[in-house]
Amino acid sequence: MKLIYISIIMMSSYLLSAQCYPDRHSTNWFDGWVSCHSKTSPNPSNTAGHWLLYDLGNRYKIDKLKIWNSNDPSHLDWGMKEVKIDYSKDSIVWKTIGILDLEKATGTNRYEGMDWFNVAIPDAKYILLTAVSNFGRDSCYGLAEIRFSAEKLNLTQVNEIADHENIQTSISPNPFTELFYANIATTNPEMLTYQCTDITGKIYTSGSIQMEKSNYILKIETKNWPPGSYVLSVRNGRDLTKNSIIKL
Numbered sequence: 099m100k101l102i103y104i105s106i107i108m109m110s111s112y113l114l115s116a117q118c119y120p121d122r123h124s125t126n127w128f129d130g131w132v133s134c135h136s137k138t139s140p141n142p143s144n145t146a147g148h149w150l151l152y153d154l155g156n157r158y159k160i161d162k163l164k165i166w167n168s169n170d171p172s173h174l175d176w177g178m179k180e181v182k183i184d185y186s187k188d189s190i191v192w193k194t195i196g197i198l199d200l201e202k203a204t205g206t207n208r209y210e211g212m213d214w215f216n217v218a219i220p221d222a223k224y225i226l227l228t229a230v231s232n233f234g235r236d237s238c239y240g241l242a243e244i245r246f247s248a249e250k251l252n253l254t255q256v257n258e259i260a261d262h263e264n265i266q267t268s269i270s271p272n273p274f275t276e277l278f279y280a281n282i283a284t285t286n287p288e289m290l291t292y293q294c295t296d297i298t299g300k301i302y303t304s305g306s307i308q309m310e311k312s313n314y315i316l317k318i319e320t321k322n323w324p325p326g327s328y329v330l331s332v333r334n335g336r337d338l339t340k341n342s343i344i345k346l
Contacts, residue, residue: 130168130242132176133229138325140273140344141184141192141226148229148239151346153273154246157187160219162247165198165212168240171205175234178241182230185222188342189327192226195219202233203242211243221251224344265290265339267332273344280316280341282332284309292332294318294343302328320345 133148140151167177178200186192201212219225225246229239266283282290286309293304302323307314318330323345330341 130166130170130240132168132238132240134238139226139228140189140224140325140327140346141186141228142326143192144182144184144226144228150227150241151273151344152225152227152244154223154225154248157221157223157251158219158246158248159251160185160217160222160225160246160248162214162216164214164245164247165200166209166242166244167200167203167212169203169205169209169242170240173236173238173240174202174205175232175236176238176240177203177233178229178231178239179233180230182228183217184226184228185219186224186226187221189224189344190329190342197230214247264337265332265334267330267339267341269330269341269343272341273346274320275346276321277317277319278343280318280330280332282307282309282314282316283312284334285312287311288334290314290332290334292316292330294328294330296326296328 131150136146136148138146139149163183165181168174170176179202180197180199182197183195184192185195195217198215203209225244227241227244232239264285268281270279270281272278280292282292284290288309290307290309291305292307294302296302302320303318307316325345328343328345330343332339
């Protein structure tokens with residue numbers, strides 16, 4: 099078993115490299131994440147709120163995490179007091195590990211974050227942090243950094259949900275905001291149909307493609323779609339492939 103550490107630091111790189119101790123943070127609120135407006139959550143079980151979604155790029159088993167709270171001395175109350183942790187391997191099915199009680203930051207440049215939290219996340223590509231409360235009455239919520247102790251899972255994975263050797267589909271970017279591209283590859287020129295649905299099965303777009311070559315790039319605009327999780331399905335009459343996607 100090989101453990102690795104994944105750090106997601108919401109700071110400028112020149113500030114980080116100038117620190118004497120790598121765990122210390124500056125006292126500027128703009129060197130971290132701040133949310134003052136609620137937004138629809140990628141997890142449909144959650145209400146709209148203040149959240150951060152991390153795409154780890156691969157699937158990991160995570161046993162510990164370490165958090166640095168908002169460290170601006172003028173806005174320490176923005177720091178999260180309680181945070182809900184959700185995780186998913188496909189951005190569609192979400193599981194919750196619970197609510198963590200966080201400590202208020204010190205507001206000094208000697209702040210080194212909290213002790214490691216022990217967690218049990220067996221398989222995750224996406225980590226969702228949702229603010230439950232902060233240390234004040236303001237509607238803003240802040241955070242500086244999160245670090246994961248993780249083991250990369252050894253998986254053979256082409257699509258996150260399903261794939262067939264005759265159809266392969268990749269999505270970019272994912273998560274997305276106003277549009278995404280689906281790169282579709284087939285072994286034979288043929289007619290394909292596609293549709294994109296939310297988790298309730300509501301269809302947001304659909305159509306057909308006559309594959310003249312082995313590759314086709316499908317552009318789908320999503321400006322009018324609400325944020326959340328979706329599934330793009332591509333079918334040739336015999337085979338079906340699905341990709342999970344997220345709109346922010």
